[in-house]
Amino acid sequence: MIDYKKELNPAQYEAAMTLEGPLLCIAGAGSGKTRTVVYRLANMVEQGVAAHDILLLTFTRKASQEMLHRAGELLGHGIGAVSGGTFHGFAYSVLRQHPPQGFEGGLSIMDSADATEALKYCKDTMGLGKGDKSFPKTATVMGMLSKARNKEREIGDILQREAFHLAAYRDDIVQISTGYSNYKREHGLLDYDDLLFELENLLRTRPDLLDYYRHRFKYIMVDEYQDTNLVQARLVQLLAGGHRNVMAVGDDAQSIYAFRGANVQNILEFPAMFPGTRIVKLEENYRSVQPVLDLTNAILAEAPVAFHKTLFTSRTGGNLPQLVKPLSDLTQANQVVNKIAELRRSYEPKDIAVLFRAGYQSYHVEMQLSKAGIPFRKYGGVKYSDAAHVKDVMCYVRLLINPLDLPAFQRLAANVKGVGPKTALKIYEASRLADPSTLDRLLKKYPDFAKDLELVDSLRRQRLEPVEVLEEVLEVYKPRLMQLYPDDYPRREHGLEQLVQIAATYRELDLFVSDLSLEDPNPDAAASEDHITLSTVHSAKGLEWDAVLVIDLVEERFPSKQALQKADDLEEERRLMYVACTRAREYLGLFVPSSIYSRGGGGNEPAMPSPFVRDLPVYLYEEWKENYTGGLMQREYQQQRTMRLGDSVPAAPDAFSRATGGESEPAFAPRTASRKLGHCTHKIFGRGKLIKHLPPDKYQVNFPGFGLKVIMEAYLQMEE
DNA sequence: AGGCGTCGCTTTTTT
DNA sequence: AGCGACGCCT
Numbered sequence: 001m002i003d004y005k006k007e008l009n010p011a012q013y014e015a016a017m018t019l020e021g022p023l024l025c026i027a028g029a030g031s032g033k034t035r036t037v038v039y040r041l042a043n044m045v046e047q048g049v050a051a052h053d054i055l056l057l058t059f060t061r062k063a064s065q066e067m068l069h070r071a072g073e074l075l076g077h078g079i080g081a082v083s084g085g086t087f088h089g090f091a092y093s094v095l096r097q098h099p100p101q102g103f104e105g106g107l108s109i110m111d112s113a114d115a116t117e118a119l120k121y122c123k124d125t126m127g128l129g130k131g132d133k134s135f136p137k138t139a140t141v142m143g144m145l146s147k148a149r150n151k152e153r154e155i156g157d158i159l160q161r162e163a164f165h166l167a168a169y170r171d172d173i174v175q176i177s178t179g180y181s182n183y184k185r186e187h188g189l190l191d192y193d194d195l196l197f198e199l200e201n202l203l204r205t206r207p208d209l210l211d212y213y214r215h216r217f218k219y220i221m222v223d224e225y226q227d228t229n230l231v232q233a234r235l236v237q238l239l240a241g242g243h244r245n246v247m248a249v250g251d252d253a254q255s256i257y258a259f260r261g262a263n264v265q266n267i268l269e270f271p272a273m274f275p276g277t278r279i280v281k282l283e284e285n286y287r288s289v290q291p292v293l294d295l296t297n298a299i300l301a302e303a304p305v306a307f308h309k310t311l312f313t314s315r316t317g318g319n320l321p322q323l324v325k326p327l328s329d330l331t332q333a334n335q336v337v338n339k340i341a342e343l344r345r346s347y348e349p350k351d352i353a354v355l356f357r358a359g360y361q362s363y364h365v366e367m368q369l370s371k372a373g374i375p376f377r378k379y380g381g382v383k384y385s386d387a388a389h390v391k392d393v394m395c396y397v398r399l400l401i402n403p404l405d406l407p408a409f410q411r412l413a414a415n416v417k418g419v420g421p422k423t424a425l426k427i428y429e430a431s432r433l434a435d436p437s438t439l440d441r442l443l444k445k446y447p448d449f450a451k452d453l454e455l456v457d458s459l460r461r462q463r464l465e466p467v468e469v470l471e472e473v474l475e476v477y478k479p480r481l482m483q484l485y486p487d488d489y490p491r492r493e494h495g496l497e498q499l500v501q502i503a504a505t506y507r508e509l510d511l512f513v514s515d516l517s518l519e520d521p522n523p524d525a526a527a528s529e530d531h532i533t534l535s536t537v538h539s540a541k542g543l544e545w546d547a548v549l550v551i552d553l554v555e556e557r558f559p560s561k562q563a564l565q566k567a568d569d570l571e572e573e574r575r576l577m578y579v580a581c582t583r584a585r586e587y588l589g590l591f592v593p594s595s596i597y598s599r600g601g602g603g604n605e606p607a608m609p610s611p612f613v614r615d616l617p618v619y620l621y622e623e624w625k626e627n628y629t630g631g632l633m634q635r636e637y638q639q640q641r642t643m644r645l646g647d648s649v650p651a652a653p654d655a656f657s658r659a660t661g662g663e664s665e666p667a668f669a670p671r672t673a674s675r676k677l678g679h680c681t682h683k684i685f686g687r688g689k690l691i692k693h694l695p696p697d698k699y700q701v702n703f704p705g706f707g708l709k710v711i712m713e714a715y716l717q718m719e720e
Numbered sequence: 721a722g723g724c725g726t727c728g729c730t731t732t733t734t735t
Numbered sequence: 736a737g738c739g740a741c742g743c744c745t
Binding site: 256 | 730
């Protein structure tokens with residue numbers, strides 16, 4: 001028997017024990033969210049719930065597998081057939097069993113590269129935006145279309161709000177959008193957004209199926225609920241609408257996917273969607289040492305989040321986070337590598353990570369790490385399955401599943417010398433319309449492509465395992481690999497070996513293909529023990545390391561350039577910064593280069609430190625500057641710092657959470673008023689910004705240089 | 721007419 | 736580094 005009461009804190013215990021009815025778990029960073037879900041799963045099994053009855057929706061398949069694995073360990077036996085994965089993965093698994101109208105002949109999932117290519121094709125064939133230099137790029141148009149669908153608003157609306165300069169192209173963009181939809185239907189293609197909407201449509205139009213799935217999944221858990229969008233919330237409502245045994249877990253402070261339509265309101269409105277929801281807040285942090293936690297709390301203090309939490313930790317000791325100011329982003333790479341070398345004396349490589357806002361920002365660090373012989377693994381940015389050779393090979397496989405998949409057909413054809421999109425389309429039309437004379441003539445002209453089509457046909461006749469299919473394809477494709485990529489074909493060949501390895505774990509071809517586009521498989525994750533991690537902050541979500549280094553903390557990089565315009569976007573960047581820093585257990589390094597290389601400015605340009613760093617009270621970190629010889633020197637302590645030394649947490653956490661959490665207050669109290677608060681002056685701390693009114697007579701105030709304080713109103717001089 | 725090489729320009733984040 | 740426009744080649 002598991003002693004739940006002993007192994008969980010009271011809030012975790014409550015969440016793990018509540019199995020029936022709707023439950024919302026607000027879990028701060030590092031508060032043992034996974035642990036709580038794991039114990040809850042174990043409890044379910046002990047209470048006699050069959051694994052088969054549980055649906056566990058998580059952000060990545062890896063996350064659901066880890067939860068199941070750990071629950072299995074806890075129970076001392078496997079937990080078996082829990083269904084789980086991402087919303088998109090789940091949607092596909094349902095849709096492949098119940099193909100929507102028009103997809104009976106086969107159904108291909110397009111990843112974002114496929115979708116953009118298809119959109120470009122539509123744009124070109126419709127002759128829109130030709131020769132107009134300021135016409136938005138295909139990728140930009142794709143982004144707008146996807147945003148409109150995710151937020152469920154008109155395209156014109158999105159353009160107006162997010163890209164005013166493109167509003168003039170609204171009609172053209174709407175036309176492209178219509179053309180794209182038709183194209184997808186015609187060729188049996190679904191993009192990521194379609195998966196969710198088609199699933200909703202299926203459940204709404206087929207009451208029998210809705211009923212079936214409601215009985216099939218008697219318990220539903222949704223992780224990272226703050227990153228769900230509107231249609232995902234409706235799917236949860238549909239699926240859990242019968243029994244209402246549904247748990248949502250999330251943290252509004254870690255919502256970082258608004259750009260793709262994630263709606264923080266979802267988590268706030270969960271109790272309204274499921275009346276009678278029990279709310280549990282996990283606020284004790286088990287991950288980070290106090291100095292790291294103090295700094296992350298300070299980042300969040302300025303954010304207007306609905307549930308204000310100040311996390312507290314029981315982890316004692318720990319050093320102050322370091323703020324390192326290299327002279328440029330180039331020397332930053334050296335400083336990062338030096339620091340990693342130093343950290344490796346105390347930590348395993350797998351416990352060290354370098355985080356950044358965008359994929360390209362790790363470029364210099366990657367170079368220096370390679371030079372220093374430190375192995376690393378990069379997450380985020382370009383995906384493994386985006387590599388041209390992987391896409392090439394997968395096109396053969398896609399045509400097996402869906403013969404109408406025109407993008408796949410065109411891509412294969414384009415690899416043959418002398419064939420471009422137009423010729424490919426001719427062959428495609430000729431084969432589809434059964435026009436043997438044209439077909440014969442064209443295939444004679446391009447014997448290489450004829451060979452490809454023969455291969456696909458012969459594979460379609462046989463019923464082979466995924467791995468066997470791949471081996472046959474590679475036999476034809478490998479010789480072509482050298483021809484196509486003479487410069488680096490050995491590296492690509494290695495990548496294809498990995499693809500075969502992945503294929504070997506599947507029995508069904510369509511699952512192999514869909515998984516590859518729905519979830520980056522991360523080929524040799526198992527062999528990553530001796531690798532340090534480089535990752536975008538988005539891809540680092542839900543993970544943690546002993547030592548975390550965040551780089552490029554300058555204006556226009558982090559926060560990113562385009563987020564500086566709108567307040568909402570800037571708040572999302574702040575939460576992103578919060579997510580980055582809360583990944584650290586013990587060491588946190590913030591790197592702020594004084595200049596960055598930019599193409600436009602013709603070399604190095606001075607850079608402003610990120611506002612997220614600028615606004616931090618100085619006593620929360622120690623500052624190191626790089627000198628001309630590449631060494632680091634510590635900045636002399638400022639007056640405030642000396643004054644504050646020996647002081648503990650900026651805001652006394654107990655008092656604060658008691659004052660804000662409030663057993664009497666409804667837990668869902670949006671902090672609407674706080675935005676309107678102004679400034680005040682205090683005799684000792686000087687001028688500060690009012691953050692929150694703590695009734696009846698206190699205010700939480702942020703004083704530059706002193707940080708968060710809770711002060712009696714009588715001691716404050718208010719400004720207008 | 722369609723394919724292919726070259727030059728100039730611009731880079732967020734992900735299922 | 737990748738897209739798009741432009742111009743030359745088959």
